[in-house]
Amino acid sequence: MTPYEDKTLKDSLQEEKQKLKNMSIKDRLWYIWEYYKIPILSIMAALALIGSIGSAMYQNRFETALSCFILNSRPGSDTDLLSSYFDQDFRQYAGLDENVKIDVDSSMSLTFDESAMSELTYASLAKVTAVISTKDLDIMIGNPETAAHYGSMGGFADLKELLPADVYDKVKDRLYMSTNEETGETAATGIFIGETDFCDRTGLIMEEPVLSVVSNSTRTDTCLKLIRYILEL
Numbered sequence: 001m002t003p004y005e006d007k008t009l010k011d012s013l014q015e016e017k018q019k020l021k022n023m024s025i026k027d028r029l030w031y032i033w034e035y036y037k038i039p040i041l042s043i044m045a046a047l048a049l050i051g052s053i054g055s056a057m058y059q060n061r062f063e064t065a066l067s068c069f070i071l072n073s074r075p076g077s078d079t080d081l082l083s084s085y086f087d088q089d090f091r092q093y094a095g096l097d098e099n100v101k102i103d104v105d106s107s108m109s110l111t112f113d114e115s116a117m118s119e120l121t122y123a124s125l126a127k128v129t130a131v132i133s134t135k136d137l138d139i140m141i142g143n144p145e146t147a148a149h150y151g152s153m154g155g156f157a158d159l160k161e162l163l164p165a166d167v168y169d170k171v172k173d174r175l176y177m178s179t180n181e182e183t184g185e186t187a188a189t190g191i192f193i194g195e196t197d198f199c200d201r202t203g204l205i206m207e208e209p210v211l212s213v214v215s216n217s218t219r220t221d222t223c224l225k226l227i228r229y230i231l232e233l
Helices: 009-021 025-060 081-094 119-133 144-152 165-174 198-202 220-231
Strands: 063-070 100-105 139-142 175-179 186-192 210-213
Touching: 063 081, 063 119, 063 220, 081 100, 081 198, 081 220, 139 144, 144 175, 144 186, 144 210, 165 175, 165 186, 165 220, 210 220
Parallel strands: 063 100, 063 139
Antiparallel strands: 139 210, 175 186, 186 210
């Protein structure tokens, strides 16, 4: 065997340590990256994968009580208001346990004018479609254009049938009506909530916000609680 082959792991580590000791900080960084980047990257990838799996497992422990998309909004000066409105105030109002999730996404802006669409718009449309198709979305709050688009496709529940009589009586004059393109039937598929304090309390800037309940929502009881909460009923 050659002297190199006779070296133990301890000897090799000692040599590496001595090499690094005699280098400048810049040279050390270059040397470590040049000779050890593959194991470093492998460890980083493994840690990222473990973190992702751990996060998914942790999140899956919690049942979702409500999922809401707020579309075409802009954040105001206080970005913490939205979280406080839903995750603290509404949670307490609805009597929801701390171990259930309230998912609220206000990051997307949609347009249905093809000449104005961007890659981001297409991605947002795809996300909305996917979440609705998997029955993971309950409430959508957007502008009248958004309400018209999804309402015409039968994407929203008819509030005349869904709302209890006392709630319907309070909102009957501010219902958003849309016509289903397939059946030709007109239904109350949204509630104008611009006259409430929703925008002030969430810190969102919106024009003519309309709240709709997704037609295939499996959590309509919580949806009705949110409607009562927003309308202060």
